[in-house]
Amino acid sequence: MALTAEEVIEIERLLAAEGAEMGPFVELRRRFPQLAWVRCDASDVADQPFRQFPRFDLHLIDGSDHCVQITADPTRATGIVLAKRNVER
Numbered sequence: 300m301a302l303t304a305e306e307v308i309e310i311e312r313l314l315a316a317e318g319a320e321m322g323p324f325v326e327l328r329r330r331f332p333q334l335a336w337v338r339c340d341a342s343d344v345a346d347q348p349f350r351q352f353p354r355f356d357l358h359l360i361d362g363s364d365h366c367v368q369i370t371a372d373p374t375r376a377t378g379i380v381l382a383k384r385n386v387e388r
Contacts, residue, residue, distance in 0.1 A: 302359070302373040306331065310379070314352040323355075324381055335360060335378030344369070344382050356382040 302310075309330070313323045328336045341356045346369040348356035360378035361370035370376060 302334075302376045304373075307373055310357065311350060311352075314350075314355050314357060314381075327379070327381070331379075334376070335362065336381065337378065338381045338383065341382040341384045344380060347371075348382070349373075351384075354384055356384060358382060 310327060313327060316323070324336065324338050337360070344356065344358055346358060349359045349371055350357040358380035359370050359373060359376040360380060361368050361372070361375040362377040363375060367378075369380070
């Protein structure tokens with residue numbers, strides 16, 4: 300199932316919210332149960348993120364073919380990798 304422009308905007312709003320920690324992960328899974336969700340440390344993903352936020356990198360997963368891969372195309376996204384960034388204070 301592809302991500303619509305409206306869904307991308309909703310995801311971006313939650314991740315850009317002031318003080319967002321890992322709380323958005325639970326809320327995003329609740330709002331988008333049709334997507335596969337993975338969380339990890341940003342240093343675990345070598346690919347360029349689809350979007351970057353103060354505390355997270357957002358990567359899109361394309362699982363439509365035999366092998367899962369990172370994609371920059373929301374119309375091919377079947378899941379999300381939410382990679383937590385280390386933020387120095």
